[in-house]
Amino acid sequence: MKLQRKNRLRATALGALAVSGALVLTACGSDDNSGSTGGNGGKTSAASNIKCDDAKGQLSASGSSAQKNAMDLWAKNYMTGCSGVEINYKQSSSGEGIVAFNQGTVGFAGSDSALKPEEVAESKKICKGGQGISLPMVGGPIAIGFHLEGVDSLTLDAPTLAKIFDGKIKKWNNPAIAKLNSGAKLPDKAIQAFHRSEDSGTTQNLGKYLGAAAPSDWKYEAEKKWPAPGGQAASGSAGVAAQVKQVDGSIGYFELSYATSQSISTVDIDTGGAAPVKATSENASKAIAAAKIKGTGKDLALDLDYTTKAEGAYPIVLVTYEIVCDKGNKAETLPTVKSFLNYTAGDEGQKLLIDAGYAPIPTEINAKVRETIASLS
Numbered sequence: 001m002k003l004q005r006k007n008r009l010r011a012t013a014l015g016a017l018a019v020s021g022a023l024v025l026t027a028c029g030s031d032d033n034s035g036s037t038g039g040n041g042g043k044t045s046a047a048s049n050i051k052c053d054d055a056k057g058q059l060s061a062s063g064s065s066a067q068k069n070a071m072d073l074w075a076k077n078y079m080t081g082c083s084g085v086e087i088n089y090k091q092s093s094s095g096e097g098i099v100a101f102n103q104g105t106v107g108f109a110g111s112d113s114a115l116k117p118e119e120v121a122e123s124k125k126i127c128k129g130g131q132g133i134s135l136p137m138v139g140g141p142i143a144i145g146f147h148l149e150g151v152d153s154l155t156l157d158a159p160t161l162a163k164i165f166d167g168k169i170k171k172w173n174n175p176a177i178a179k180l181n182s183g184a185k186l187p188d189k190a191i192q193a194f195h196r197s198e199d200s201g202t203t204q205n206l207g208k209y210l211g212a213a214a215p216s217d218w219k220y221e222a223e224k225k226w227p228a229p230g231g232q233a234a235s236g237s238a239g240v241a242a243q244v245k246q247v248d249g250s251i252g253y254f255e256l257s258y259a260t261s262q263s264i265s266t267v268d269i270d271t272g273g274a275a276p277v278k279a280t281s282e283n284a285s286k287a288i289a290a291a292k293i294k295g296t297g298k299d300l301a302l303d304l305d306y307t308t309k310a311e312g313a314y315p316i317v318l319v320t321y322e323i324v325c326d327k328g329n330k331a332e333t334l335p336t337v338k339s340f341l342n343y344t345a346g347d348e349g350q351k352l353l354i355d356a357g358y359a360p361i362p363t364e365i366n367a368k369v370r371e372t373i374a375s376l377s
Contacts, residue, residue: 060090062110063096087336093201093224094110111321112320120299134322135324136366136369140257143316145252151185155269156177158214168217204222205222286310287304300369319361325376
């Protein structure tokens with residue numbers, strides 16, 4: 001039964017990947033155990049004990065494409081619990097999501113990087129009496145996907161990856177790659193590296209990893225905009241994954257569920273530890289578990305260790321944050337924002353992440369997320 005459930009969830013994630021633009025679902029709910037009576041007018045749904053609280057009307061949200069498959073699963077379950085609420089999550093990019101949030105056009109935004117000081121300052125115009133805060137909701141590995149005919153397994157380290165994405169290593173049979181893959185038949189084929197075309201928190205997190213783990217080979221600042229010359233651009237994680245799936249000789253980066261749903265081979269990372277580490281939810285969780293909260297007040301931005309050599313810890317990770325106001329959320333959507341985020345941060349919502357190729361937020365951090373959601377006003 002467990003295997004069947006996993007297959008059903010993965011099939012759901014695959015179906016979700018095909019959805020583009022806005023996801024419009026009738027939904028409401030939460031499985032938070034904070035003592036709320038739940039339900040429309042205080043009723044608790046029989047479907048997975050989802051609580052609707054006072055959620056109603058339409059809630060628009062947008063941003064991170066990395067969390068899109070998780071958001072699809074959450075919204076699907078959320079809609080089975082209650083009626084009368086419309087959730088509209090539009091996948092775009094972390095940068096676009098934050099812009100939409102600071103323009104007041106969405107109830108919350110998804111971003112693969114926490115708000116910058118200038119973005120927090122801008123948010124105060126929308127969050128009357130408060131400011132935007134970052135709530136970690138989805139964890140997971142940034143998979144390095146590749147398509148190389150005749151090669152099913154590939155190991156790379158940070159310096160080699162940096163040189164590939166910076167256009168310094170141009171052929172698959174380069175000695176640096178060969179040294180890490182003894183016995184592999186690497187072809188004399190040009191490397192086609194794909195990156196995101198729009199501002200992306202996934203790009204920024206990859207940049208943080210390369211800058212920390214290969215500082216001599218990656219000299220760029222970790223920004224949402226792709227910094228290196230050359231390479232080819234594609235829109236969203238889905239676009240990069242589609243190009244890697246199609247093009248022989250290609251390599252790119254995207255959240256693991258895109259690789260899983262499309263059967264794209266992923267790179268094992270040589271961290272300098274005992275053995276190369278595979279991109280899995282479990283291995284990403286080992287890295288994220290060491291994260292520390294660096295945000296102040298109700299902001300829960302995390303500090304990740306991209307240079308970890310811990311056994312089995314996959315270092316190229318991201319955390320997607322839901323961006324909300326600590327105070328000053330719109331009165332008409334606040335109950336729905338709290339209800340929906342209570343569900344996604346709850347036990348049931350977080351458990352769904354594993355089967356979808358993501359990693360749950362560590363328990364201690366997630367407890368603070370739930371407390372903060374309950375305090376939103």
